Amino acid sequence: MPLAGRPTSKDVAQEAGVSQSTVSLVLGGKWSGRVSPATARSVRVAAERLGYRPNPAARNLRLGTTRTVLLMVPTLSAPFFGPVYTGAARVAARHGLGVVVSTWPDDADGPAESPFPAPHEAIDGVLASSMPAAALERFQGTPAVLLDSGPHADVPTVDFGVADGMRAIADHLTGLGHRRIGHVAAGVDQWTFRARAETLSAAVAALPGGALARAACAIDVASARDAAHRLLARPDPPTALVCDDDLIAAGAYKAARALGLDVPGEVSVTGFDDVLLATALEPELTTVRLPAEEMGAQGMTALLELLDGGRPAPRVLPGRLVVRGSSAPPRAPLPP
Amino acid sequence: MPLAGRPTSKDVAQEAGVSQSTVSLVLGGKWSGRVSPATARSVRVAAERLGYRPNPAARNLRLGTTRTVLLMVPTLSAPFFGPVYTGAARVAARHGLGVVVSTWPDDADGPAESPFPAPHEAIDGVLASSMPAAALERFQGTPAVLLDSGPHADVPTVDFGVADGMRAIADHLTGLGHRRIGHVAAGVDQWTFRARAETLSAAVAALPGGALARAACAIDVASARDAAHRLLARPDPPTALVCDDDLIAAGAYKAARALGLDVPGEVSVTGFDDVLLATALEPELTTVRLPAEEMGAQGMTALLELLDGGRPAPRVLPGRLVVRGSSAPPRAPLPP
DNA sequence: TCGCGTCAGTCATACGTATTACCCCGTGGG
DNA sequence: CCCACGGGGTAATACGTATGACTGACGCGA
Numbered sequence: 001m002p003l004a005g006r007p008t009s010k011d012v013a014q015e016a017g018v019s020q021s022t023v024s025l026v027l028g029g030k031w032s033g034r035v036s037p038a039t040a041r042s043v044r045v046a047a048e049r050l051g052y053r054p055n056p057a058a059r060n061l062r063l064g065t066t067r068t069v070l071l072m073v074p075t076l077s078a079p080f081f082g083p084v085y086t087g088a089a090r091v092a093a094r095h096g097l098g099v100v101v102s103t104w105p106d107d108a109d110g111p112a113e114s115p116f117p118a119p120h121e122a123i124d125g126v127l128a129s130s131m132p133a134a135a136l137e138r139f140q141g142t143p144a145v146l147l148d149s150g151p152h153a154d155v156p157t158v159d160f161g162v163a164d165g166m167r168a169i170a171d172h173l174t175g176l177g178h179r180r181i182g183h184v185a186a187g188v189d190q191w192t193f194r195a196r197a198e199t200l201s202a203a204v205a206a207l208p209g210g211a212l213a214r215a216a217c218a219i220d221v222a223s224a225r226d227a228a229h230r231l232l233a234r235p236d237p238p239t240a241l242v243c244d245d246d247l248i249a250a251g252a253y254k255a256a257r258a259l260g261l262d263v264p265g266e267v268s269v270t271g272f273d274d275v276l277l278a279t280a281l282e283p284e285l286t287t288v289r290l291p292a293e294e295m296g297a298q299g300m301t302a303l304l305e306l307l308d309g310g311r312p313a314p315r316v317l318p319g320r321l322v323v324r325g326s327s328a329p330p331r332a333p334l335p336p
Numbered sequence: 337m338p339l340a341g342r343p344t345s346k347d348v349a350q351e352a353g354v355s356q357s358t359v360s361l362v363l364g365g366k367w368s369g370r371v372s373p374a375t376a377r378s379v380r381v382a383a384e385r386l387g388y389r390p391n392p393a394a395r396n397l398r399l400g401t402t403r404t405v406l407l408m409v410p411t412l413s414a415p416f417f418g419p420v421y422t423g424a425a426r427v428a429a430r431h432g433l434g435v436v437v438s439t440w441p442d443d444a445d446g447p448a449e450s451p452f453p454a455p456h457e458a459i460d461g462v463l464a465s466s467m468p469a470a471a472l473e474r475f476q477g478t479p480a481v482l483l484d485s486g487p488h489a490d491v492p493t494v495d496f497g498v499a500d501g502m503r504a505i506a507d508h509l510t511g512l513g514h515r516r517i518g519h520v521a522a523g524v525d526q527w528t529f530r531a532r533a534e535t536l537s538a539a540v541a542a543l544p545g546g547a548l549a550r551a552a553c554a555i556d557v558a559s560a561r562d563a564a565h566r567l568l569a570r571p572d573p574p575t576a577l578v579c580d581d582d583l584i585a586a587g588a589y590k591a592a593r594a595l596g597l598d599v600p601g602e603v604s605v606t607g608f609d610d611v612l613l614a615t616a617l618e619p620e621l622t623t624v625r626l627p628a629e630e631m632g633a634q635g636m637t638a639l640l641e642l643l644d645g646g647r648p649a650p651r652v653l654p655g656r657l658v659v660r661g662s663s664a665p666p667r668a669p670l671p672p
Numbered sequence: 673t674c675g676c677g678t679c680a681g682t683c684a685t686a687c688g689t690a691t692t693a694c695c696c697c698g699t700g701g702g
Numbered sequence: 703c704c705c706a707c708g709g710g711g712t713a714a715t716a717c718g719t720a721t722g723a724c725t726g727a728c729g730c731g732a
Contacts, residue, residue, distance in 0.1 A: 005400075006477060008718055019682050024720055036680060051477055056458035057396035058718035061687050064341075066393065066458065076437065077418030077612075085412045089439070100436035101412065103425070122392035122402065122458060141342060141387055221616050250616035257618060276413075277613060280557050280586035282593060344688055355712050360690055372710065394688035397717050 007050040016046035023047070027054070060122065069303060070123040071101045074130050079275045080292055081129065084147065087296025088127060095304060097124075104135065125307055127299045130190050145303045145312070147295055150191030156312040158299045162192050163199040165288040165319030169270050170203035172286070172321060173240045176329045178268065180211045182231035182238030184224055184248050187216035196244055196272065213238055217248065224251025225258075232259055232267065239267060239330035246271035246278045249285055249326070264328035274322055283325030290319045343386040352382035359383070363390070396458065405639060406459040407437045410466050415611045416628055417465065420483065423632025424463060431640060433460075440471065461643055463635045466526050481639045481648070483631055486527030492648040494635045498531040501624035501655035505606050506539035508622070508657060509576045512665045514604065516547045518567035518574030520560055520584050523552035532580055532608065549574055553584065560587025568595055568603065575603060575666035582607035582614045585621055585662070600664035610658055619661030626655045
């Protein structure tokens with residue numbers, strides 16, 4: 001209803017004693033040499049008096065564009081997506097576009113698989129972050145850029161150098177002398193976590209005397225704590241826990257404390273992502289910083305290129321190892 | 337562009353050998369007794385073959401509604417807003433509405449104060465969360481509900497029982513024997529923080545022998561650490577730090593540790609909000625749990641009522657004190 | 673005096689959809 | 703034999719905006 005029942009440009013025209021075209025010209029700012037300054041002023045006064053706002057639906061229909069881009073994320077509760085949005089919105093604003101955010105529609109409740117567009121599809125393009133590979137179907141015909149979802153044949157992508165990041169963690173830990181590594185892995189079907197697991201497996205396998213144990217968990221503290229506990233309770237426990245993200249590392253801290261193990265004295269812990277939590281923990285967390293804001297910005301840049309008819313090249317943003325207080329040599333390093 | 341250049345219902349009509357009206361009737365599901373099953377089927381086949389999706393702008397214009405609601409938040413980086421969105425989206429979905437999220441447009445970059453609607457204003461209503469009081473102006477004529485922004489004369493509101501929550505914290509701490517209280521306050525112009533400060537001031541003032549010291553900070557760990565440090569370094573330091581939210585409490589932990597003070601042995605710390613971080617910290621944080629998801633749900637309910645022409649009553653959602661490991665009696669309680 | 677260019681606007685139209693009013697044709701009843 | 707009726711579909715229109723085509727008046731040079 002709010003789009004209906006509001007004053008229209010026709011009302012403004014009547015109020016100002018001009019035609020609707022004139023109102024549109026004046027308010028559109030294209031009246032230099034077409035409308036006298038006096039008339040323009042009276043139109044603006046009338047618009048102000050009526051509290052006129054152009055009907056966005058009508059404008060979108062006429063112009064064939066909404067100048068709005070949708071950022072789709074799996075969840076708004078993860079702090080990771082704040083910076084992504086910020087970066088995307090900054091670039092978008094520079095081009096006069098707006099950004100709105102939404103999560104995947106909860107197919108649990110509503111009617112499944114409506115052939116109609118969801119309401120939030122009144123948009124020009126989509127930045128889809130951390131997508132399950134299958135879900136791409138829903139964007140039939142909508143220009144889309146995939147963020148943090150791995151390479152794709154047909155769709156432009158922006159990804160982190162996850163493999164390099166995980167390799168840096170592995171090198172860091174093995175450089176400190178660790179050989180028995182535990183992987184507290186996010187049991188989530190996303191490209192980034194698959195890549196993390198594969199890279200770590202390969203790195204440890206290539207290491208003489210290397211041994212990897214893995215436990216999966218959900219992305220929450222309690223579940224991570226339990227998984228880490230399982231690893232630390234093994235007969236031959238790992239001396240370092242590699243966690244799939246910072247929140248999981250917080251769970252690992254808890255497990256270590258519950259077993260009376262000092263971090264990093266008796267067990268090293270690493271995270272991934274470098275969200276706010278990483279420096280809130282004690283000791284501060286060794287982790288890999290991912291340039292999330294840059295991902296948003298690059299993704300938006302690619303999308304703009306795509307909307308301009310271009311074929312944006314895949315982008316990969318390097319992560320950076322940030323060594324803090326949660327990693328140290330194992331208590332009994334191997335003899336030289 | 338993506339709204340343009342796509343197949344329209346007219347294209348489908350041509351493909352199926354019927355009129356545009358028929359396509360609209362069939363795809364709108366209102367064809368019982370008006371279109372033969374065979375024709376309906378062929379229309380659906382044609383639509384499928386062309387990959388037809390109705391143009392949302394045209395539909396919005398025709399129907400005078402977008403069936404979309406905007407949730408406005410100050411920042412997407414705060415974990416607090418995830419649940420708010422979840423609650424709102426759940427209620428909205430039940431009524432066939434979608435929810436999109438956005439932050440306040442960065443007036444820093446773009447042209448200031450454009451009289452035109454931002455692109456994301458193609459919506460039916462707004463849930464505005466944690467607003468600076470002034471910013472309401474931007475919603476001239478858009479049905480809006482204020483969340484977590486304090487009472488308002490003209491606009492429906494949903495708020496937390498912040499005063500009761502803060503009073504519960506004060507009672508808890510003074511019940512443990514604390515008299516010298518430090519307030520690490522968020523230096524942010526939001527109703528909720530003003531309410532927290534006022535309530536705490538009143539509670540401590542009403543307490544015989546009570547003394548309150550206050551330091552303001554930004555809502556980030558480093559700033560909070562510094563503010564807490566200032567309080568703890570006073571000649572007569574507080575035995576308990578009341579923090580304006582959980583993140584600030586994390587900063588307080590850091591300050592205490594830097595000064596070699598045990599939490600809660602030598603200084604108690606409390607938070608507010610009970611976000612994920614609260615249980616990730618060590619010791620786990622005594623805080624006030626705010627029903628964020630419920631706020632989203634209630635807000636959406638109120639907005640739906642408003643859109644139906646109703647006058648929703650203000651709602652207040654009680655918080656609940658959650659006592660965890662960060663609060664304990666002061667080392668040297670006052671003699672009885 | 674006439675033609676022409678310019679100024680200041682207006683007219684008309686299209687965007688794509690949903691819906692109302694209509695129309696055609698076959699059939700059954702009177 | 704004519705008419706009413708209903709099933710099956712179409713024509714027409716409106717939503718509100720932006721814009722290209724057009725128009726009337728006026729000033730000016732020839």
